[in-house]
Amino acid sequence: MPELPEVETVRAGLAPILSGRRIGKVTVRCEQLRYPVPTELATTLSGARIREVRRRAKYLLIHTNRGCLIVHLGMTGTLQVVPQRRVAMKHDHVDIGIGQGQMLRFRDPRRFGAVLWTEDEIHEHPLIVHLGPEPLQELFTGEWLYAKSRKRKAAVKTFIMDSKIVVGVGNIYASESLWRAGIHPKRAAGRISRARIDGLVAQIRNVLADAIRQGGTTLNDFQGADGELGYFAQELAVYGREGEPCLKCGNEIQRAVLGQRSTFWCSGCQG
DNA sequence: ATGCGGACCTGTTAGC
DNA sequence: TGCTAACAGGTCCGCA
Secondary structure: OOOHHHHHHHHHHHHHHHOOOEOOOEEEOOOEOOOEOOOOHHHHHOOOEEEEEEEEOOEEEEEEOOOEEEEEOOOOOEEEEEEOOOOOOOOEEEEEEEEOOEEEEEEOOOOOOEEEEEOOOHHHOOOOOOOOOOOOOOOOOHHHHHHHHOOOOOEHHHHHOOOOOOOOOOHHHHHHHHHHHOOOOOOEHHHOOHHHHHHHHHHHHHHHHHHHHHHHHHOOOOOOOOOOOOHHHOOOOOOOOOOOEOOOOOOEEEEEEEOOEEEEEEOOOOO
C-alpha cells in the first residue's frame, strides 16, 4: 500500500491517538522482517511515553521519552490501532499496547517492512542520514533536481525514484508525475531542459499533494478492520492503464519494464 | 560515482 | 477446478 501519501495519511491518523500514550505490553511474534526486530525492543519500549509521530521519507518515526521507534511499511505493511483483545492473525508480527484497551498492530505479509529502535539522534540513523530532500518541502527545487541530474544517463524515472535525489517518489507516482510533466520515463535525466525539470518538480509536488488529500478522505477509517479500503479509488492517469486512452490526448498508454519495475506512459504526449 | 541486477518474502491474479 | 507463472505499491547491497 504505501507510497508516501499513504504513509503520511497513516502518520496523520496515528499522531493524535498516540501522542501522550504510555506503552504497555509489547509482543513480537516474528522478528524476521527486512531487518531483524531488535531483541530488547519489548523490554526497552514497555513503559515509555509517546511524544509525537513524525515521518521522514516513508519511515514512520514514533518518538518517545526513551528513544525513537522506526517503522517502515515496505510493500504490504499496515500499522493500525485495534482493540487490545483482537486475536492475532497470520502476519500480525508486532503488537504494542497503548492503554485504553488499545494496541498498535504491525502487520506485513511480505515482510519487506521494518520495526527498528534508536536512542540516537534520528537524523543520524544510517537509514536516514543519506536521504535526499522531502518532495513537499522547500529544499526540493528545480535548481536542486537540475544540478543533480546533469551528466546522469539513467532514465529519468529511475532517477526520481532514487532516494538520494528525492525521497518518497514510488513506482506509481513516478509514472504519474512524468505523465503530468509530459516527459518520457526513459529519457536520460541529464538531457532534460531546466524548464522541464522545473515542471517535473512542480508535478511531483502536485501529484503527491493530491494523493495525500485523497488518502485523507479514503483512508480516514484506517484504524478499522478495512484499513486498506479505498486506496485504489484515486484517479491514476497512466499507472495500470496499458492499452487504454490517454486522458489528455487519447493516444494509447504504453507499458514497459524499466529498472525491473512496471512503467506506464502516453505514447502521444510524453515524447 | 554511477548504473545495473539480485536479493529479501508471500499473496493474488492470469493463463493454460 | 487445479497447477504454474507472472506480478505486486520498497530499497539495500554488491559488482562492473
